[in-house]
Amino acid sequence: MSAMTRLPYLVTAALSGLLFGVGLYVSQMVDPLKVLRFLDFGAIPRGGWDPSLAFVIVAAIGVMFVAVRIGRTRQKPAFDVAFSEPELKRIDTPLVLGAVLFGIGWGMSGICPGPAISLIAFWPPDLLIYLVALFAGSYAGTLIVPSGGRRRLAVTS
Amino acid sequence: MDSFTPIPALIGGALIGLASAVLWLGNGRIAGISGIFGHLLPPARTVLWRVVFLAALVLGALAAAWLIPGLGVGGPQGKPAELVSAPASWGVPTPLWLAIAGLLTGFGTRIGNGCTSGHGVCGIARLSLRSFVAVGIFFSVAIITVTVTGVVA
Numbered sequence: 001m002s003a004m005t006r007l008p009y010l011v012t013a014a015l016s017g018l019l020f021g022v023g024l025y026v027s028q029m030v031d032p033l034k035v036l037r038f039l040d041f042g043a044i045p046r047g048g049w050d051p052s053l054a055f056v057i058v059a060a061i062g063v064m065f066v067a068v069r070i071g072r073t074r075q076k077p078a079f080d081v082a083f084s085e086p087e088l089k090r091i092d093t094p095l096v097l098g099a100v101l102f103g104i105g106w107g108m109s110g111i112c113p114g115p116a117i118s119l120i121a122f123w124p125p126d127l128l129i130y131l132v133a134l135f136a137g138s139y140a141g142t143l144i145v146p147s148g149g150r151r152r153l154a155v156t157s
Numbered sequence: 158m159d160s161f162t163p164i165p166a167l168i169g170g171a172l173i174g175l176a177s178a179v180l181w182l183g184n185g186r187i188a189g190i191s192g193i194f195g196h197l198l199p200p201a202r203t204v205l206w207r208v209v210f211l212a213a214l215v216l217g218a219l220a221a222a223w224l225i226p227g228l229g230v231g232g233p234q235g236k237p238a239e240l241v242s243a244p245a246s247w248g249v250p251t252p253l254w255l256a257i258a259g260l261l262t263g264f265g266t267r268i269g270n271g272c273t274s275g276h277g278v279c280g281i282a283r284l285s286l287r288s289f290v291a292v293g294i295f296f297s298v299a300i301i302t303v304t305v306t307g308v309v310a
Contacts, residue, residue: 012183017210019176021217027169055166063174064282077185098269099294105261107302113190121219122238133256137263145268
């Protein structure tokens with residue numbers, strides 16, 4: 001636990017957050033309309049489709065894919081005692097239902113959680129109401145389908 | 158296709174991948190934004206690094222907008238950031254539309270343990286079966302939702 005309050009750990013978190021925020025801006029994924037123009041497959045025959053999001057996610061996965069392979073050659077990360085591997089392995093109802101509900105919310109707004117937070121930098125109208133709802137929904141999820149904190153550790157794969 | 162921006166998309170995507178790599182190899186943590194803020198609420202145990210990460214996420218976007226103005230939304234010369242309006246045909250006020258979208262996104266990513274970053278980037282890179290399933294579902298449902306709602310004017 002104490003590792004998480006040490007300076008190198010927090011500096012790493014800050015560097016990661018900074019890079020993430022820059023990446024979201026440079027890729028223009030902070031623009032909900034740009035995200036929606038990718039999700040709007042109906043525009044493909046009309047010639048108005050924007051495939052940019054696919055390039056963003058493929059590039060991101062490519063870099064992370066290499067990092068995961070590097071990580072597998074190591075016993076532990078640089079600044080903690082172990083990799084925090086996700087404990088859950090099975091395909092279960094919360095996973096499927098959660099993905100469906102998130103897909104609806106994402107398609108309605110063009111906003112997923114990363115851009116939602118980074119949009120605070122530009123504070124567009126109505127962002128506050130979206131963020132309050134986002135956190136309320138997340139908290140409701142924690143209450144209804146406990147998966148965080150200590151209880152998550154009780155779930156075996 | 159005039160809005161297609163492959164080069165910024167590849168560079169920005171690589172930066173997001175690098176951010177995920179730094180957090181994984183440095184701290185052994187998945188850079189999943191819904192998880193990082195979802196675990197800020199009770200029963201939260203590790204708050205400080207999450208707050209630091211999220212504050213840096215905002216600062217990163219802000220700094221990039223000032224250093225590279227006019228590339229995208231925000232910044233002194235970029236087009237103003239704005240959220241979408243509710244489709245007129247649905248007769249729903251935009252704040253309510255966005256509140257529903259936020260609730261569904263918050264709830265769905267929490268019970269599904271991830272969003273576009275956690276499942277979409279980190280999970281796929283880890284070849285996680287759960288993430289492949291989640292990504293396939295939320296992309297498909299989002300594409301259907303855009304078509305059904307007509308939210309892109």
